[in-house]
Amino acid sequence: MNIPNLTPVRAGFIPLVDCAVLVVAREKGFAANHGIDLKLSKEVSWANIRDRVNVGQFDVAHMLAGMPIAANLSIGHIKVPMIAPMALGTGGNAITLSQDLYTELAASGLDLSAPLSAGQALRSAVERRRSQDLDPLTFAMVFPFSNHNYQLRYWMAAAGIDPERDVRLVVIPPPYMVQSLHAGQIDGFCVGEPWNRLAVEQGAGKILLKGSDVWPAEPEKVLGVQAAWAEQNGETLAALLRALTQAANWADDPDHHAALADILADPQYLDVSSALILKALSGDLQFSGTAACAHAMWLYAQMVRWGQTPLSQTGEQFACNTYRPDLLAAALGEASPHIQDTPLVLFDGKVFDPKDVPGYIAATPLNMHKI
Amino acid sequence: MSHDLKVLVIDESPVRAAILKEGLCDAGYTRVEWITDTANLSGRIAALDPDVVLVDMENPNRDVLEQMFQVSREVKRPIAMFVDQSDSAMITASVDAGVSAYIVDGLKKERIKPILDMTISRFNAFTHLQRELDDTKTELFERKVIDRAKGILMRQKGISEDEAYGLLRRNAMNQKEKIADIAASVVSAADLLS
Numbered sequence: 001m002n003i004p005n006l007t008p009v010r011a012g013f014i015p016l017v018d019c020a021v022l023v024v025a026r027e028k029g030f031a032a033n034h035g036i037d038l039k040l041s042k043e044v045s046w047a048n049i050r051d052r053v054n055v056g057q058f059d060v061a062h063m064l065a066g067m068p069i070a071a072n073l074s075i076g077h078i079k080v081p082m083i084a085p086m087a088l089g090t091g092g093n094a095i096t097l098s099q100d101l102y103t104e105l106a107a108s109g110l111d112l113s114a115p116l117s118a119g120q121a122l123r124s125a126v127e128r129r130r131s132q133d134l135d136p137l138t139f140a141m142v143f144p145f146s147n148h149n150y151q152l153r154y155w156m157a158a159a160g161i162d163p164e165r166d167v168r169l170v171v172i173p174p175p176y177m178v179q180s181l182h183a184g185q186i187d188g189f190c191v192g193e194p195w196n197r198l199a200v201e202q203g204a205g206k207i208l209l210k211g212s213d214v215w216p217a218e219p220e221k222v223l224g225v226q227a228a229w230a231e232q233n234g235e236t237l238a239a240l241l242r243a244l245t246q247a248a249n250w251a252d253d254p255d256h257h258a259a260l261a262d263i264l265a266d267p268q269y270l271d272v273s274s275a276l277i278l279k280a281l282s283g284d285l286q287f288s289g290t291a292a293c294a295h296a297m298w299l300y301a302q303m304v305r306w307g308q309t310p311l312s313q314t315g316e317q318f319a320c321n322t323y324r325p326d327l328l329a330a331a332l333g334e335a336s337p338h339i340q341d342t343p344l345v346l347f348d349g350k351v352f353d354p355k356d357v358p359g360y361i362a363a364t365p366l367n368m369h370k371i
Numbered sequence: 372m373s374h375d376l377k378v379l380v381i382d383e384s385p386v387r388a389a390i391l392k393e394g395l396c397d398a399g400y401t402r403v404e405w406i407t408d409t410a411n412l413s414g415r416i417a418a419l420d421p422d423v424v425l426v427d428m429e430n431p432n433r434d435v436l437e438q439m440f441q442v443s444r445e446v447k448r449p450i451a452m453f454v455d456q457s458d459s460a461m462i463t464a465s466v467d468a469g470v471s472a473y474i475v476d477g478l479k480k481e482r483i484k485p486i487l488d489m490t491i492s493r494f495n496a497f498t499h500l501q502r503e504l505d506d507t508k509t510e511l512f513e514r515k516v517i518d519r520a521k522g523i524l525m526r527q528k529g530i531s532e533d534e535a536y537g538l539l540r541r542n543a544m545n546q547k548e549k550i551a552d553i554a555a556s557v558v559s560a561a562d563l564l565s
Contacts (some may be wrong), residue, residue: 044431047451051428051471055463075441143434144441171438173431308441 006037007236012049013062015042015270016174017193017280018089018221020260021287022062025240025247027263034243036236042268045173046143053226054080059233060240062088063224065291066145066299071224072318073300073309075145081227084291085241085327087219088248092285093148093211094196095155097188098181101125101137102206115214115347119159126166140172140180140189147211147220148190150302155214157366158348164306164368181205192220193280194272201276212284216344216352218298219291222323230327238331245332248288257281291323294341297354304361307368316357376478378486379421380405383430387497391425394493398485413439423483424473425490433471440473450476461487468494513551520554523561 013019025031031038068082105121141148182204199205265274300319343353382388524535
């Protein structure tokens, strides 16, 4: 048999269900079929992922959607230009509360399945603590530039809760979320699967809201690539994008979910039971998807709102250019996608127009952007 | 020569932290603190008020620090070590060694370089030691297995120790395997049959 010389591509990932596209591309041979020897490295922190991509130890990585944007805006460190040609996961996040807090919210009689009234129930719980001089509620998310952070903040702010002052927001690495909830160190969290299901299974908490109930169909994870590597390895990147697209389509097929759960359960990947992963796959998580300018603008607007970066035209430009659906389309031999700039309507009735971030920020209450 | 920079080491490995702390002290950095667990990290960092924070990259709590340095009003805001493009060799060396650094903004590069150089060399030395220790452990374990296999062959075949070893060696050569692997299969076969 003639074995082609495979081009090595090094990829970092965090053990979450939405690392599936990279894992499937390797395990089901999609990468090899496209001439790529996809080498996967499991990491323990998003900061490690960023640093290893920055110094070139990883060519590509499973990244939180905001990470490549933050890199281009040089928030927290010097600028290392990044691009994100495709999404790796959408709709997988959820907000889970401790049993105690869930019970307290349910006692309000408000409809907890609707984000707005669930937020009002939370607001009563926040106010009760303040009036009784109790410690504020503590919520966990996974990284400053994660959708998790922005989703929690958006949901709270829509109910009139100031996430900066009325609650405590902390970062906890996903594998420790459930035990922290169990131990009462936190009252709730926003995280990707399988950790919400695990909290339910272990009786530590109840899922309050699914990401897809609340927010636009935003990529939560993207394929992050150092722009310089992408430029020098255009053909390899295109082949990788074709392989990953096939992998995403394979993983999205419900007929493959049982097999996918078995693959991901392996100790070198998630190292949790395949039954648990299978449950997580039955939700709204979608692997294939685009990462377009409008998505990046939404994230950028949240970064501005919460004071992570100043509002500027250059900033908008950097954010928009981070997501490169054109590279994906070109790799797949499709026509370049038209820019998606349809305004988004959020659960609280607010409209986000990606073409008018300054207008959006000016009209948004509870924001840290100093105008 | 002593330096006034305050250095905080966050490392779950007490041995490695001790090696690093000693190195920094010898180089004149007397204000070195070390914490292992990350309970109440924010309060403790605020109390120490470090200029440089060194974190081992196996520590998942790195992301906790990232958030803290993003939002904190209590601590000076150290930033990830990508301070200057010209430092890329040093940065690569530290990521290779498995250590990351956060540095308070505005600190001059030449004040930080000796600290990072020392940290990188101590981390590498520790990894080297760890590998030697692992190799020694493996070697000891293999020697034990070979001894047990020799004993089994001597008893069952009524041969001398040298002959038993020769038998294992020939088999290993024929099957292109390590003597220890052949010995392990002899031992497990004997366990099964006993």
